[in-house]
Amino acid sequence: MRSPSMRSNSIRKFLYISPFMVLLAVFAYYPLYGWVYAFFDYMPPIPLSQAPFVGLKWFRSLVENQVKVDQLLQVIKNTFGISGLSILFSWLPMIFAIFLTEIKAVRFRKIIQTVTTLPNFISWVLVYSLAFSMFSSEGVVNGFLRQIGLIDSPILFLQNSEHVWITMWIWITWKSLGWSAILYIAAIMGIDESLYEAAHVDGATRMQVIRHVVLPSMIPTYFVLLMLQIASFLNNGLEQYFVFQNAFNKDTIQVLDLYVYNLAMGGGSYSVSVAISMLKSIISVALLFSVNGLSKLLRGEGIV
Amino acid sequence: MSDHQTKLAPIAKENNSRLSKKIKMQVSTTDKMISAVVYVLFSLFAFMCVYPFYSIIINTISANDLSAKGEIAFWPRGIHFQNYVDVFKIPGLWNAFVISMGRTVIGTLLTVGASAFLGFMFAQEDMWGKKFWYRFTIITMFFNAGIIPWYLTMRSLHLTNNFLAYVLPSIVAPFFIILVKTFVESTPKELQQAASIDGAGIITIFYKIILPISKPILATVAIFSAVNQWNSFQDTLLLVTDSKLYSLQFILYNYINQASSLSTMVNLQNAGSTAMSSLSTKQTTTSIRMTVTIIVVAPILLIYPIFQRFFVKGIIIGAVKG
Secondary structure, three states: OOOHHHHHHHHHHHHHHHHHHHHHHHHHHHHHHHHHHHHOOOOOOOOOOOOOOOOOOOHHHHHHHHHHHHHHHHHHHHHHHHHHHHHHHOOOHHHHHHHHHHHHHHHHHHHHHHHHHHHHHHHHHHHHHHHHHHOOOOOHHHHHHHOOOOOOOOOOOOOOOOOHHHHHHHHHHHHHHHHHHOOOHHHOOOOOOHHHHHHHHHOHHHHHHHHHHHHHHHHHHHHHHHHHHHHOOOOOOOOOHHHHHHHOHHHHHHHHHHHHHHHHHHHHOOHHHHHHHHHHHHHHHHHHHHHHHHHHHHHHOOOO | HHHHHHHHHHHHHHHOOHHHHHHHHHHHHHHHHHHHHHHHHHHHHHHHHHHHHHHHHHOOOOOHHHHOOOOOOOOOOOOHHHHHHHHOOOOOOOHHHHHHHHHHHHHHHHHHHHHHHHHHHHHOOOOOOOHHHHHHHHHHOOOOOOOOHHHHHHHHHOEEEOOHHEEEOOOOHHHHHHHHHHHHHHHHHHHHHHHHHHOHHHHHHHHHHHHHHHHHHHHHHHHHHHHHHHHHOHHHHHOOOOOOOOHHHHHHHHHHHHHHHHHHHHHHHHHHHOOOOOOOOOOHHHHHHHHHHHHHHHHHHHHHHHHHHHHHHHHHHHHHOO
């Protein structure tokens, strides 16, 4: 039973949040309207309203135009390479957390945790600037190697077109390992003390405790994070790859997000770029639904 | 956490047979070896995390001719602070600093305010369409249209070369709303009920009761939001061509790629004012680039020790919910 005053009260509450819902509609939902550019032959500065409608032309070109196909295949390979490496090593933060919490010297542990979390809070531009200072031909590393007489000419770390996937993965790990471990550290802190005591009574060694007590209690956290990581397989983000790209590594560094950016902002091919963007978003949402379904199947509850 | 480790010793000692002693000996030597490896690996990684920052700091205060050759590795040589004076002679740097500070302060205030209010409102039981609007908000965490569709629509809204583009899109932040909502729901309901009986309206309750008790979670939100704003680069890259609106991150990126012309310019300016400028204080591409880097990273390094204790709390609350 709702009295009219209660009803007007509940509507008033909605009115209070409505300006924020408008903001959300504009900045999160309205960009979806940008997808219509994929169906027109949009060439700035001619406005969209005067651009000819071309239907699925751009989508077809992605599978029919041989140059596009080759480019796209390389880009997809890069995306899979870098995301694949991240997923392959997705257990690293967990191991990091386990061994960090095993450290008995509290002071040392705190310092390690503080210091290794720091890189997470700097931007990719700053990471690149640090990388440049360390690894460019006049950088500290080359300077040091020259000083101790190991090399005569500088090693071109940053202009290297090989091992780009691995170096990109290393930078991701450098930046995020300490931070990602925090969730697992929280999980370890939540382990019931009596489990440890039982293990010790049974005469378990330290490694056995890790294997039979600590690890199993972290698997749920790991599973959820892994599923989320798989769901965002195609979303490498733009910034890291944008700042690290140069004329030498362009072929192997272009992930989907960077490719889409380069196509539009570099090449002016907005419509094709939007078409790829659109496919990418749809596949990502489908992936999210799939892993959510998988999670429901395996452990009875979804991840989102 | 260290408690259960210290408990291990007395329990293990209860086993007194010779055999078990022998096993224990072996175990403890492998344990020790593992410990040693663990300590070394952690120290190494920690060094890799800190050294780049340290290295750049000592380079910016060392003689510029040495830093340009990459010869400053472990301690500063030829200490001087001229770089930090000179770097502000680059046109646009001071302006970019003001823009970055401005968007950080304004953006953070707006985001914290909105997150607090929305988190509180979504914790209310009786709001028209509450479930729908909450989902409408949270779902946006899991999809986006893509950067180019986003750019094209922002442009059609005249948000290119517009300061509002820095602060408006981040006002409604679903993750922060979840954090606040979870926090508000964990506080005793009686507080709000009592105030409501006393005739306080929803806004009064928010302002007088919720805001003060939510301080810890709002501090977490403020810190995350401020770091995001300060670090933001992509929006400038896509939406801004007017150099008056360049953020520090953006001009740092430009400087990395074109520091040589800037160093020449600063040197020319200096040659006009002071009769002689020695090699050690003459600006090089390296000195300019590194000094700007330190200016961009300094706010993060300065507030990091303070906010460090907040974010652990924040991420744990988020994890429980998310």
